[in-house]
Amino acid sequence: MRKFALLAATALIATTTSITPTLAQTSPAAEQSQASANLASIIADYENWAAEQDPWTAGAEGNRDALSRLPDISREGELARRAPLTRFRDRLATINPDALSADERLNHTLLSRSVGLDLERLDLDQNRFAFNSEGGPEAMAGYLAGATRIATADDAEAWLLRLGALAGYYDAALANARRGIETGMVQPRIIVDRVVTSTTAAAAFTLENDPLMRPMATRPPSISEAAWADLTGRARGIIVEQIVPVRQRWATFMTDEYLPASPVEPGAIGLGQRPGGREAYAFFARWYTTTEMTPDEIHALGLSEVARIRAQMQEEMAAAGWTGSFADFLTYLRTDPQFYVTTRDEMMMHARDIAKRADDQLPALFNTLPRLPYGVRPVPEEIEANYTTGRYNPGSSVNGIAGAYMVNTSALDQRGLYELPALTLHEAVPGHHLQIALQQELGDLPWFRRNGDATAFVEGWGLYSEFLGYEMGIYRTPYERFGRLSYEMWRACRLVADTGIHWMGWNIEQARACFRDNSALSELNIQTELERYISWPGQALAYKIGELTILRARRRAEEALGDDFNVRRFHDAVLLGGPVPMNVLEQRIDAWIATERERAE
Incomplete structure (x- = not known):
């Protein structure tokens, strides 16, 4: 992967000023050439500067200097970014997008969006929240x-x-x-x-x-x-x-x-109860979902998804032969010993088995797979008490580190095996590992796009991957299918609870009700997740918004292409452009549909 010389930001800006010729002085071809050159210069300068600000990412790509540093999280360091970001914004504004190729225009759009949001976020002083529920x-x-x-x-x-x-x-x-x-x-x-x-x-x-x-x-x-x-x-x-x-x-x-x-106070847990908190939360809703949806619109979507998923859960209860109430079925899943293991090794064995079964099905759904492998590892015991039930940690091929599907092996009586297939698909493959490792290997894309911050894309893909488990044959019993729906319900309730807490002033018990009454999540997992949402406003909104966008795009492609729809090429179309905002993803799929129609003619 490309390595970047980490130059001082002031030197970068001082040496990269350029003058764009006016339209009256240049032909269309010359204007296009100049616009392309100017954009390439801005991208190169921005990527050098961004790599210096972000030693995590630069270090993962093998930058030796970055591996020896930590980011500057001080307010002074954050405010020092305003001047270079403003200059990047102003330089991008001098370029006429119509003079660029389609790929260049997309680069211009995405970089302009990223710079603009970073400038807007500076005013929020987000680092005042110096820790979240997992620590500092x-x-x-x-x-x-x-x-x-x-x-x-x-x-x-x-x-x-x-x-x-x-x-x-x-x-x-x-x-x-x-x-x-x-x-x-x-x-x-x-x-x-x-x-x-x-x-x-x-x-x-x-x-x-x-x-x-x-x-x-x-x-x-x-x-x-x-x-x-x-x-x-x-x-x-x-x-x-x-x-x-x-x-x-x-x-x-x-x-x-x-x-x-x-x-x-019970009602003082949300960001909306802090000075300037409502404005901040509205920004985070836009940031994490990559949309212009308001918190009220997101809340309404969550409620509609809860109702839709609940109906599907009833069908799986019937398939399991259950004739009692929904609440009693949840109690059964949360308490019956058949759904739980008693040792850490057993939990790891089950997770690894599902992961290998998922590996076996990838070629049927994907043309392009990453080279970097992943491992299945337990969450370190010193942090497991505050940790979620599972997580993905990216690897680095250049540093010789595999991706890591992390499995929480504590409190085993709270971690039902019926949830493990969906968790594994989300965190390992075809979820986070496949998408993130592949993203790291997209060498033809600019660095800023390979490492783009589009949470709805990343987490939406993870949730969409749980859906793919049906096509992969991963869910083998009604209980596992119910567990998958319970995980989807979990993400729908996130829309309800996160907006409820931070926008509507809910207390934790009001937020708890959605998860307790509609999902099979254990009490421990519900509490851990609620504390995560309280301490990390807005991030929980990304999953469902992203998944619904990907599913909507796929259904549109299936309807438009009929028998000519190829899921492997569809997944290439989604993944090989890197993480992007939701509107850009939909535009990409619409363009892909047009290309596929031409292919079929």
């Missing part, structure tokens, strides 16, 4: 350690530099959280209570159980024993001298300053 800097550090592979001395040196930057990251998060207290933008007590527990536990780590030592657990053959002893000794020194004190400061701050400032 301690959670980020643990994730980073798990995604770091050391194969050479250079890898180890890069990791040591990142460790050295971690204390500054903690301090910036602490300053952000203090600013949140000062401005009334604080997480509610229900979230803070949970995070105080995890920060206190992190402050008590010893070198023997510290997740930050995991990348150095095994000496690579390329490093001598003496050199490895030096490297591990330096890592221990950084942790003891720099990270342990700042972890303790963070834990003390959370207990002594943040906890007393967090609201405890």
Whole structure:
């Protein structure tokens, strides 16, 4: 993959100013050539600048300097991005889109949208929420350690530099959280209570159980024993001298300053109850769904989806031979021992079996598959209590790291096996791993498009992949089909609950009702998910909006093409342009339908 020289943003802007000829001075061909050149220059400059701002992504693509850094999350660092973003916006505005090719016009549209939204988001001061229900800097550090592979001395040196930057990251998060207290933008007590527990536990780590030592657990053959002893000794020194004190400061701050400032009123859990919160939530609704839907429209859509899915669930209950009530069937699924395992190894065995069955069916549905493999791994025990039931962590082919389907193996009496097929399809294949790994390998696309932030596309694809389980033969019993519908109901209830909490002022019990009464999710999963939505406003809206868009586009293609519809080519049309907003995806599929018609003639 392409590597980027990480130049200073000021130098980039100073050296890339260009003058576009007026239409009166140039022919159409010359104007097109100049517009193309100007756009290419802007994209190159933007990508160099963005890679410097985002060492996560740049490091995953092999940038050695990025692997040694952490992002600047301070308010000062965030505000410093306004000037370069404004200059990119203004440069893009000088280009006449009509003078560009179709591909260039799309690049211009997507980059203009990204820059504009980033500028708009700066005013929200989003980093005042310095943590969510899964934690703050301690959670980020643990994730980073798990995604770091050391194969050479250079890898180890890069990791040591990142460790050295971690204390500054903690301090910036602490300053952000203090600013949140000062401005009334604080997480509610229900979230803070949970995070105080995890920060206190992190402050008590010893070198023997510290997740930050995991990348150095095994000496690579390329490093001598003496050199490895030096490297591990330096890592221990950084942790003891720099990270342990700042972890303790963070834990003390959370207990002594943040906890007393967090609201405890039942109706004060939503963003809409914070100063400027309604405006912020309306923005997040647009950001995560990539649409112009209002929170009220999203709420109404959620209610209609709940009703539709509930009718399908009744059909699967009948297929299972159940003659009792819906509520009793949910109780049966949540409590009968046949639906649960008792050991962590059993849970991992079931997850791996489903994943391999899914692998076996991919060629029937996909022309293009990623080269990067994935593994099925347990969620680390030190974070599993606050973690969702499953997750996908992207890999990096250039750094030798496979993608990871993470399975939560705690509280096994709360994790029904009837849900596991849908979870696996969503997080592994054909869901997040297939889509994200393939996205990483789209070398013909600009870097900013390969790494585009279109949550509705990514999460919509994951939910659509659960639907594909029917065509793949993954759901083998009425219980597993009901589990899949329960997972779809979960995402429909997200639309209802997220807007209810953050827009309509609901308390947690009002939000809980949708999940409790309409899905087979366990009490633990419902609580974990509700806390996630409370602490991360708007993200939960992306899944259903994206899935419905993809399904709508597919049905339109099936109706238009009839027997000439080819699902493998359809999936190429969806995936090979990278993650895009929903309106762009629909336009792409409409263009693909026209091409397929020509192919069939």
